[in-house]
Amino acid sequence: MDMVFTHTSNEYNMLYRAEPYYRYYFRTNGASWQNVGTGNWIDDDKTNKPFAYKMVVDSALYWIKEFHIDGIRFDLVVGTREETLKEIQKKLCNPNGSGVCQSYTDSLGNTIKPPNFLTGENWLGATRHSFMVQSGTNDTLGSTGIDFTAQVTGDYPGFSQWNDYFRESVKAFVQGNSDPMYTSRTKTAMYFSKNRDDGIWQAISKNPVDTLNYIESHDEETIFHAVLGNEFKAALGMLTLLVSHGIPMIQQGQEFFRDKGKQDQSYSGNVIKWGGLSSNKKMFYLTKYLIDMRKSCAAFQYAADPTVTNSNFDSSTVNQTYSFFTKGTACSGSSTTQLNGRTEFRVLANMTNTTQTFTVETGGSRWCAFVHIADADGTESSPQANFSVISPPSNSGLTDIASWGYTTSTWALNAYSAVILSKISATGTCSSP
Numbered sequence: 001m002d003m004v005f006t007h008t009s010n011e012y013n014m015l016y017r018a019e020p021y022y023r024y025y026f027r028t029n030g031a032s033w034q035n036v037g038t039g040n041w042i043d044d045d046k047t048n049k050p051f052a053y054k055m056v057v058d059s060a061l062y063w064i065k066e067f068h069i070d071g072i073r074f075d076l077v078v079g080t081r082e083e084t085l086k087e088i089q090k091k092l093c094n095p096n097g098s099g100v101c102q103s104y105t106d107s108l109g110n111t112i113k114p115p116n117f118l119t120g121e122n123w124l125g126a127t128r129h130s131f132m133v134q135s136g137t138n139d140t141l142g143s144t145g146i147d148f149t150a151q152v153t154g155d156y157p158g159f160s161q162w163n164d165y166f167r168e169s170v171k172a173f174v175q176g177n178s179d180p181m182y183t184s185r186t187k188t189a190m191y192f193s194k195n196r197d198d199g200i201w202q203a204i205s206k207n208p209v210d211t212l213n214y215i216e217s218h219d220e221e222t223i224f225h226a227v228l229g230n231e232f233k234a235a236l237g238m239l240t241l242l243v244s245h246g247i248p249m250i251q252q253g254q255e256f257f258r259d260k261g262k263q264d265q266s267y268s269g270n271v272i273k274w275g276g277l278s279s280n281k282k283m284f285y286l287t288k289y290l291i292d293m294r295k296s297c298a299a300f301q302y303a304a305d306p307t308v309t310n311s312n313f314d315s316s317t318v319n320q321t322y323s324f325f326t327k328g329t330a331c332s333g334s335s336t337t338q339l340n341g342r343t344e345f346r347v348l349a350n351m352t353n354t355t356q357t358f359t360v361e362t363g364g365s366r367w368c369a370f371v372h373i374a375d376a377d378g379t380e381s382s383p384q385a386n387f388s389v390i391s392p393p394s395n396s397g398l399t400d401i402a403s404w405g406y407t408t409s410t411w412a413l414n415a416y417s418a419v420i421l422s423k424i425s426a427t428g429t430c431s432s433p
Contacts, residue, residue, distance in 0.1 A: 006079035071117030099140035099147030115157035134158035231385035282397030298328030368430035375416035
């Protein structure tokens with residue numbers, strides 16, 4: 001749930017009218033209120049404004065206890081004080097003596113089952129709470145009492161941060177920006193923006209759990225709008241998002257080419273037009289297929305740094321392309337049985353206007369295509385695209401590529417297309433597990 005303590009009205013705010021100079025006194029600089037571009041910020045200063053502090057903490061806990069939400073996103077998180085955020089985190093985690101989170105029942109009989117997902121939004125160029133990069137740290141003797149070193153897992157109790165660097169980099173790449181900087185940045189972003197912090201993008205990460213990757217949200221145009229309705233480019237954005245290391249976020253409607261311009265507060269500008277689902281079902285089923293792959297395969301689920309041994313990029317590829325390798329323990333539980341048992345993947349993307357040949361294998365192993373997306377005519381002149389997978393659901397609009405065969409060396413990728421390859425056994429085929 002989105003919790004917004006950095007957007008309040010001015011004289012019409014009910015808290016200001018109730019107690020303008022005491023309980024909920026806004027951040028001021030000497031004035032009764034301060035407009036910082038988002039309205040007033042509630043001053044959650046524990047020492048000087050304890051009621052405001054209590055309101056913010058209690059509000060977060062109330063929604064989790066009473067409505068059983070499983071996570072909170074703090075809007076413009078730097079506007080909420082560090083001590084407040086840490087207190088919320090501590091109460092949600094209830095760490096034991098060794099700093100491990102545990103369930104507990106409060107005085108009213110409400111059970112809290114940690115961890116609850118916590119993330120924060122930072123504006124481009126905004127000051128960041130440096131404490132929010134918590135992975136790999138131990139705060140058992142600090143204000144949270146949590147050992148984040150021992151808990152860098154899929155149930156990580158620390159904060160992640162919205163990654164604007166990922167959004168801007170990948171968006172430029174799929175739009176076809178030929179500046180080599182964006183190809184380089186996209187590779188960095190896909191590897192959880194590791195240690196990235198240039199003082200502007202505020203996307204520093206020590207581990208994948210530190211970053212929430214996205215390419216669209218409520219505050220900007222959809223990716224389909226950004227690529228001028230080109231299906232392949234929008235689909236490549238989704239594919240890149242779902243194979244990248246880090247926590248992926250998909251905005252409602254992104255899975256069926258929702259088209260919306262820049263931020264618009266009107267109903268007509270924000271309505272979800274569900275008719276787009278039936279007319280763009282191939283994108284919906286492609287997204288569903290990619291989500292299943294991510295959830296089934298450890299190669300795409302790293303919470304801690306996978307290291308270059310397990311995941312890396314081929315540095316020999318040309319501008320506007322990438323060749324991304326990742327491996328993990330065997331996939332299991334996928335509805336696509338051919339995926340189960342797979343451990344190694346290579347994702348190839350070609351945003352150039354010519355065919356590119358990528359090195360896939362040098363040791364003779366077999367690699368099969370599991371997902372393929374391509375511009376319909378390979379020239380960008382048509383907005384249409386073709387999506388193919390192994391064993392697609394019936395009536396999904398996806399083409400079956402089980403008969404494509406395998407490679408033991410290179411893969412030639414046509415202009416404006418991408419493919420996800422996976423290694424199979426030395427005697428295996430692409431159509432059987």
